[in-house]
Amino acid sequence: MKTLNGEPLNLYKKRGIMDRSLEHVFNPQSVAVIGASEVPGKASERRTRSLLEGGYEGDVYLVNPKRSELFGRKAYPNITDVGQEVDLAMIVVAPRFLVSAVAASVKMGVKGVIIITAGMGETGEEGKKIETEILNEAAKTGVCVIGPNCSGMFSASANMNLLGVPRLEKGPISVLAQSGNVIDSLTHYARMRGLGFSKIISLGNAIGASFPDYITYLKDDSETKVIITYLEGIKDGNRLVRSVRETIKNKPIIALKVGRSAAGARAAASHTGSLAGDDLIVDAAFRQAGIVRVANIDELFDMAEVFCNCPLPQGNRVAILSEGGGDNSIAADNAEIHGMEVPVLSQETQEKIKPFLLQGMPASNPIDYGGTAEENPHMITECAKVCMESDEVDGIYITGFFGGFKDIIAPHVAELEEQTSRDLVELVKQFKKPLFVHTSFARGAIKSLDILKRASIPVMESSQRSSQCLSALMKFSINQKKIRQMKGPEARMKERPEVREVFAKARREKRANLLETESRDILERYGLSLPAAALICGVDEVSEATGKIPYPLAMKVVCPDIIHKSDAGGIKLDLKTEEQVRQAFEEIVANACKFTTRNRVMGTLISSMVADGQECIIGMIRDPQFGPVIMFGLGGIFVEVLKDVSFRVAPLADEDIGEMIKEIKGCNVLTGIRGEKPKDMDAIKSIIATLSEIAIDNPEIKEIDLNPVIVHEKCASIVDSRMILKDA
């Protein structure tokens, strides 16, 4: 059995087995450390120590053939000497001892092995060979392999710290990371912010358990509320998109994926040997999957905190409240920059707010209580309450000096501020809409702000970051709703023997490029209707062929050796008479013979000239990370000059197709500009959907290019199509 990407499916990928194995890995009854050490600072010493000091209550067996005692405990020469079943083995031995250590662990009945040892697949063929042997050993009993070249794991439920970092707090955040260095940073940031973790997994080379496996496990892990992840390269991106979409239905995933820039990709590659890949596709895939993508670690944690703490809003409409027009203007700009809507409130809602504002101050949103709240902060509660009650508002953003009015005005205001905080906390509890407080006093030790913070209301000093976080919350919520309602997409591969026959013929003739007649055949078998066409193999067939297809005609060469037909003089347009067709045939064949021999020129294809319309390009490529990726763009300068294209990982749901069309900048060319009628969107969607289906059903096809597709008001014409097979 093969995956969609054609990689071998091993035991680990079978649904169910992995989940059960991971449960044992995160909550083992016993742990063996193979290669345990007492030498300060060594990788195994730090991890043994963090395990022993972390409060793990199961049995721990330290294995080291050279020592009889370690950390004041008995040391075993081999795991096989333990004399008990062992649940989990962490292995930190030199590469040459690795396979036998795994074999011995398997013998002892382990459910999982965590391999810290580096110098494996990331360094070359030798390492890859060892990795294959490890997998073979592990497959014997279905052992879950974590790593190699990873930095360990933390499981709060088991008090198990195998990361070699100081004590970690328990909390609702789980981490999946592809860099030990970044795990160190993450745990350090978390300590500074008082945040805690449920699970931390260092992915390493991920030869066994991989990102989608962990994500699928964490989806139902009741101790995990938010998943944050650091990624360099992506393996099996197709399964990743699907597993993330499932997980997103339950909880948010926030990802820091590097390699956006050339230098970032360079750094990541030199670091783990991973391929950073085309960031346009990564970005599209993440959006499609519903991942919240961030650009740095501080953003990652801000997001994690907010997602752990805030109720999810229903939409992206924010009400902005402050004591002054300046703060309001800044907040409103930030809100719209980050994609939130700052709607003008209805007259009805404004009338409810106005009694709390100074005469003439705007209640339209942003709301400016200008001057009243600094002496009487209760006004803030009143305004916020109207917004909480209104179905025109999904989230509330308070900006300005809240927390500091007592310093600005008079000490007695402190008590009023504290009461306001308590009231705001109640409002959030009652109405379950997120409320953010941006204040220049955020960092101070101020009681009114502490009341908010203790109730998990975000209180931030940076207006930029607070807007960004509220916006991410809103976008995620909208995405989650969409994904929960989404039907499909259908990922099952359907057999199409008649299509396979086309491939077989090409293979027999040692062609990777399908003839246009063949690609037309495949498209038609999948239900797409193409402009009528006829193949002319010799001048004597012109008369019969032109009888079938209405003038004016276009003629294209059919020859496996010519891919770029127009560059090879292989296209003639606007032919109006049989004589012109005859002449065109001879010219095209003559031109083709400059590139190949006559017997390789199958003939020419004629079809009616297509009426004017909007040119589009619809294509499919196999991305090394994500597998089949569908591309959409408009023709001409949109693609050539502006690179205005959108991508989605196949299989596609209807929602994906709609979004990939809407996403291109030139989209309103299709919806009708300058009084032109809108183009047939359904026809485009249907072609995209069919391409997705073909991509899933036929892993043999490496590339499809429908270019141009001319979209009219009531249909779309696939004017040219090209398919290339994978290397045999």
Add this chain to the structure above:
Amino acid sequence: MKTLNGEPLNLYKKRGIMDRSLEHVFNPQSVAVIGASEVPGKASERRTRSLLEGGYEGDVYLVNPKRSELFGRKAYPNITDVGQEVDLAMIVVAPRFLVSAVAASVKMGVKGVIIITAGMGETGEEGKKIETEILNEAAKTGVCVIGPNCSGMFSASANMNLLGVPRLEKGPISVLAQSGNVIDSLTHYARMRGLGFSKIISLGNAIGASFPDYITYLKDDSETKVIITYLEGIKDGNRLVRSVRETIKNKPIIALKVGRSAAGARAAASHTGSLAGDDLIVDAAFRQAGIVRVANIDELFDMAEVFCNCPLPQGNRVAILSEGGGDNSIAADNAEIHGMEVPVLSQETQEKIKPFLLQGMPASNPIDYGGTAEENPHMITECAKVCMESDEVDGIYITGFFGGFKDIIAPHVAELEEQTSRDLVELVKQFKKPLFVHTSFARGAIKSLDILKRASIPVMESSQRSSQCLSALMKFSINQKKIRQMKGPEARMKERPEVREVFAKARREKRANLLETESRDILERYGLSLPAAALICGVDEVSEATGKIPYPLAMKVVCPDIIHKSDAGGIKLDLKTEEQVRQAFEEIVANACKFTTRNRVMGTLISSMVADGQECIIGMIRDPQFGPVIMFGLGGIFVEVLKDVSFRVAPLADEDIGEMIKEIKGCNVLTGIRGEKPKDMDAIKSIIATLSEIAIDNPEIKEIDLNPVIVHEKCASIVDSRMILKDA
């Protein structure tokens, strides 16, 4: 005399007078407070108190007709009772007393008045009338007017705090702000960060001294190193751009300008009655002027600190150094997102770095000392030194755990870290390249980091913000260099009597739209060559006209009542015979008569059809904020669908023209795609330059539209032109 924008030039605008007045305003020998009060919390009480408690050493006179004593001092019924010359008067009285208070101040010889009173021009006509009267009084002796509707001023050199806020530190930052509320925020943030100010000016309605005046003063103010500004609406934007460009040669200006979004503009408008305007033009004008634009207050201060403290880099190439690939990847991504270059270092430079790295670690940039520095931080100095010495690097960015190695490894590393800090400080001093440290330990009280901070090396916790700041430093430096070298632009208006005669004729005929023959005439008088054309007024002129202009011909209606010629059936193309021309003439005239009377149809203009090329649009509008603004874009979907246009405020320097062409997304259509030859950039530049000149010379012209301009390989043809005059 009139300004470029046609506004009256009053005394304040005369170069020189304003500078001298402002000197007295910032460093007065004596200050009178008219409307002084002791009632706690009142605007005048807070300001009187901040003046008295701020350490001001000149004479202070408190004026209040109802009190004989205030703050334990003698109070004067009127400023005229002081009996001494007074340098500066701060006025906080009800609007109806304002004019007489100013008049009395003028009588006492003040050099400046600061008017806090609100309810002036921002509220309507009544207020505007008072403002005019104030200006009339002040003009009598050339008194500088600050405000009204402002929140005061701070001058460190005079220990003068007229803002009514708590004690302010002295420092190198000067502030110009359009919101009192934001000045409160700024002073609060500064206190938290230990930053100090040189001058703080609340602009208010700025009826007298305005933004460009202050900027020009601060340009040569030796106590000001960086200017930060908060703006809502912009007045006299044309002068602003020019004064900022001059100031930028000496010091950076960092601006937070709100109104980017609809809601932001709404909040700003309701707050100060200012017009936020088209943000695309604001953004272009700021870029043109060399302003560093930020989006929020925390960014404003980060930038201010960095610009005060760091040496300016020579370019935008950054070297990134860290202990791990993860941190390096994140930093490299952030660097490129913010527009810095992360160049691959030359082999020669890499060889110098390699001895300090672990075997096989990358020295190409990002540089990964992976593992060596945590035990021996001296490696960081060595790598940084190579980068400092190399002319391939303009700035250095260290990321990761610096400052925390001692916690991660062992206490003895602390001392090594401190020595490294001292060495890094020396490197910055010696090589004068900026060095940024991003570390997750930035907030801790750590000696090694304190050494850096005390030496003004930025140590930041946020990788996003630190990249953004280093990038801003680099961009500013490149801009400053460019502006220092820039010749012109020539802003002097030149008289063109022959052009004025065209306007006069149109005015006499009560036309605001110039005929195409007239706009062609003006363009030609400015030296642009247009496709040969001939006017045909009647069918009997066809024969003579077609004799002069080579076929095939285009024909356009000439009629003051028809602006959109093509919509009115006023254009015929590709006419090949005299007969066709005759017929076209009659059809066009007939079509025109559906819109107007025959006597208003001047005739038709014929010219040769223009050869194929790239369509462009070049235009001029008068922006309410910035005056004459030149626009450039490509034709067709680039403008209509993608809004891909660039703007610059006239007059334009050559550099401006080059940048506005490069800035459009479709620019490479002009430089040649798909094997097409590049288009004639010089021809486009020359048309843009001429339009700028016409805009400056002829304030009567409200709008110019050259559309299309067809650019060929060796020239450009202005196919159609349209000019509209200002309302008479």
